[in-house]
Amino acid sequence: MDFIQKKLENGLTIVAEVNPRALSAAVGFFVKTGSRDESPAVSGVSHFLEHMMFKGTEKLTALQVNEAFDRLGAKFNAFTSEENTVYYAAVLPEYMEEVTDIWTQLMRPSLRDDDFDIEKNVIKEEIAMYKDIPMFDVMDRCRALHFKDHPCGNSVLGTEQSIDDLTSEQMREYFTRRYAPNNMVLACCGNIDFKKICDLIQTKCAGWQKDKAGRTCEFYNGSLEKKFSQKETLVRDHICLLSPAVSMQDKRRFAMSMLSMIIGDSTGSRYFWSLVDTAIAEIAGMQCESMDGVGVMYSYIRCSPDKRELVMQKLNDIFKEINEKGVTEEELQKAKNKVLSALTVKSEQPMGRLTSLGFNWVYLEQYQSVTDDINSIRSVTVKQVNELISEFKPGCFTQLSIGPGKTD
Amino acid sequence: MPEKLDKHTLNNGMVVLGEPMENVASASFNFLLQCGASTLPEGCCGASNLITDWLFRGAGKRDSRQLVDALDGLGLHRNSNTTSSHISLSASMEASNLSKAIDIYSDIIISPLLDARQFELSKQLSLSEVMGLDDDPRTKVLLKLAEQFYPDPFGRPAVGRIEDLNNLTPAGTAEILKERFNLSKAIFSVAGKYDFDSVCAQMEKLFDLPQPAFPVKIKTKTSGSKYLHDQYEGAQVHIGLMTKTVPMSSPDYYNAMAAVSVLSGGMSSRLFTEVREKRGLCYAVGANYRSLKDYAGISCYAGTTPDKAQETFDVVISEFDRLRKDITQDETQRAKVGLKSSLIMQSESSSSRAGTIASDYYLFGRVRPIEEVKEKLQQLTADSIKNFLNNNKFEDYTVVTIGPKKIKA
Structure with missing residues (x-):
């Protein structure tokens, strides 16, 4: 597998991992923008804009765009997070240039008013949909509670009100600033002809204008507040915990993700033995999310309302023990094995490599091959993990629980 | 694309299938056991799903903790699933761990401990899963839909029904499992990087247990309301x-x-x-x-x-x-x-x-x-x-x- 990289004069970077033996290919535009880059006046604009990018250009209608993708049999979509908006497609190798060509056109959209008005309804339906998914609801609200005034607490979807208030003018202004070529990376991998892709990008994107995108990045430890919110329609309690973690720029992120697996993987973890194996909770998991300059450990637990107190007690015991005694060599080894086999399986498909290739460039301007990742994971030591526990104290967390009512 | 299918039938009747793949470092396998939701006796809806949890609470010489540690030690990416017709137990791994993983899974299928105390925990989890559906209307609507659409028992919800789950006992559930985990009806498949001859030799040795066939009788009733x-x-x-x-x-x-x-x-x-x-x-x-x-x-x-x-x-x-x-x-x-x-x-x-x-x-x-x-x-x-x-x-x-x-x- 070969890594190749090229930067256009306007700052747009192309990164590629070429694997001639792959049966498919994948491509994605990674835009360094998300809800943390929004002011309160345009809350939800990044995500709404992601939808609008599919609505076509001066030359293409929305239906023509969708037909063009489908004609190539492309598996394509996009997602928006607090700090990234990613547009991707996986195709058979013979369609790679065509699908890349479509994306380059869509990255300069027309953002028509009538499309904007119809799509507002779809966004509001999406907001309503997530209200009916308590796991999402509690995590989103806990994130806001944890981050307070730090921009990482901004909601990706926005609220019904903020979407209603948003104008297409505001969206266009945001687009011009944030979708500047110097704030984007084009990643591609699998069975691809790099030269052809580069020629295409040069022709289609060299005219895009640079702009000042930027971002304020401050580490934040979190509010560590605790709240319960009643929602009478629910039958279970849904608990979310957030504690600080290392950022993407921090080399210790591999050790941090080992720690989150040891505490909260779906099998064989501390949460598993204490909460799930014992049927105190039906779901209990922890994940580490390293972001730009900041990071969080997320836990989500679902249980019967009458078990909430017991769950909290067990959680305290888990964190007390991990604080005092740290993790064991055996636990770390198991976590490594699990991550390594998941990595092996995921890396077999170009689409599985795309996000890791793109994000490594977005955050670090660095290429990490699968072998590099394997080595980084293998080299994590118990000492490193235990140092992270002392420094980040996973037992000190922000907590939001939602459930049908107080039981005590 | 070079394509090849390996196939072998074990002495006990189990079919072993394999598809070798170039350019991969992993192997994945899947056991299909004829113990799906529609095969269950009346009044036992949810038993299959409960069994998929209970099976992993100790097998062979390993207790619950040792079993999960052994599986995690191999870094297995595993999944257990109940469909209308089958329980499917699958796992993916780095290819070098395939043989060890098959060893452990043979214990899980042939000699699970089926401990009565562990049963109660599996039952609690199964009940919680059904209750949790009330907070997940999107999943629930699709389960209800299958239940109404297919003639009973084919649309039974794999997660089970509260009243049926409450009535299940360790002995009754173990009986269901033993009858339906019939090796002569089981299908085993492997794909990725593996050596078929050694997989077959290992399977033949581990699953050398001829079993009388258990006929699963299904009485079909009408579908639900429109x-x-x-x-x-x-x-x-x-x-x-x-x-x-x-x-x-x-x-x-x-x-x-x-x-x-x-x-x-x-x-x-x-x-x-x-x-x-x-x-x-x-x-x-x-x-x-x-x-x-x-x-x-x-x-x-x-x-x-x-x-x-x-x-x-x-x-x-x-x-x-x-x-x-x-x-x-x-x-x-x-x-x-x-x-x-x-x-x-x-x-x-x-x-x-x-x-x-x-x-x-x-x-x-x-x-x-x-x-x-x-x-x-x-x-x-x-x-x-x-x-x-x-x-x-x-x-x-x-x-x-x-x-x-x-x-x-």
């Missing part, structure tokens, strides 16, 4: 609907797949265009082909706020009805390319192939080579899809809604 509404004060009305079509064994299967693809394959498909793009009625709308061995349907899910529910439903139904009238060449071509891409991309993943070859063997009695599937897709035309739809009209719909407002269905 419209069911669950009042729920959520933000959206969750709409599920399903209509009959041909099963996978039918020569028209590929036409049915293409029809669903025109309806809901990509973003230029009918439902996405008419419901979401033109009218902004939904965020989530989509249709799927769902097939058991003898029954199949096309199902559709749409979630929308109460005031738009009726219009959403009406537009969806009119799209189903319109389908047989005017499928274009261009739509057919897009459906074909989309299905072909999915097929090839799935063939890059060992876990996906291990799953497919096992289910093919159950459904077709053989594994369809990828080239054959491509060829069948290639033969599809707009006329063949339209003819199929006209000969198999969507006559009626089973509809389930969960939400704050009923619709006229």
